[in-house]
Amino acid sequence: TWYSFYSNIIISDLRNRKQGFRIKFKMNKNQIKMYDKGNNLRIEITINNPAEFKVLKNDDETGSRRWKPMGKSIANLYRYSEVSESITKRFIEALPTVDSDIVTLKEIKEVSKPKEVNGRRYSGFNLLNESDLKLFKEISDGSYLISGFNNKLLRKKLYEDSRNQKNISKMTRTLAKLRKHGIIKKAARKNNYYLTAKGRRITTSLQLYTGKEILA
Structure with missing residues (x-):
């Protein structure tokens, strides 16, 4: 299924594979997926379009530090980790936590x-x-x-x-x-x-x- 958000297309996909179920949400080439493999539940983030996120860098003109679109660089790996952790935490918090009865x-x-x-x-x-x-x-x-x-x-x-x-x-x-x-x-x-x-x-x-x- 898909729907529009902020003029972007968000795609959700659910599949039942031999190892177990997998659900994936994708927007602008970035995605988060959750699946069970064996007895383990795993959540993974894939960032193929890092420009959607910001990284703190020195401005070449002023010399001050500013938030700029993140690029594909080894120097930004720490920021990839921060962004992925933040998204994963929000995803986990969004999972049902209330007893249905x-x-x-x-x-x-x-x-x-x-x-x-x-x-x-x-x-x-x-x-x-x-x-x-x-x-x-x-x-x-x-x-x-x-x-x-x-x-x-x-x-x-x-x-x-x-x-x-x-x-x-x-x-x-x-x-x-x-x-x-x-x-x-x-x-x-x-x-x-x-x-x-x-x-x-x-x-x-x-x-x-x-x-x-x-x-x-």
Whole structure:
């Protein structure tokens, strides 16, 4: 199967081989795959288009260090390792971690309450509200695992008029609230966000909420 994301094509492929199942996700020649071989579960990253990622290098003109597109060079092997590790961790965190029969409400209740950070109060999320549930469902979409999401992208998904200044400001406040509640984290040197491990547990729990036994 495939779908478009940020004007890129993401391909997912599932196959049942003699050794076991293998699932692969590919975008712009870069891919992550997971497969079982014998009794071992393996996750591998293949980077064929390193320019999709950044590496910190000296600028020839100014002499200062800047983030530039990564090239195919032995000197960048350390960065290949950092990028691969980061992607693998997000992939593992995205795997289902909630018992399908018993869903705990502890963390869900926490994000429903107001939280104060550095003297500033952030309201909780109303998980009986349709718009909040729609927000949590959207940010848990697997298409954000690689590049994350931002204000503009979420507005296009959640609001009819994504260019309205009121909606822009509203989404800015929403992202800040998600961060302070520990549901999302900001990517370094970018305006993109990813779900935290806590955020992944909460969004997964909400999707399993209906018809399950709930423990306080």
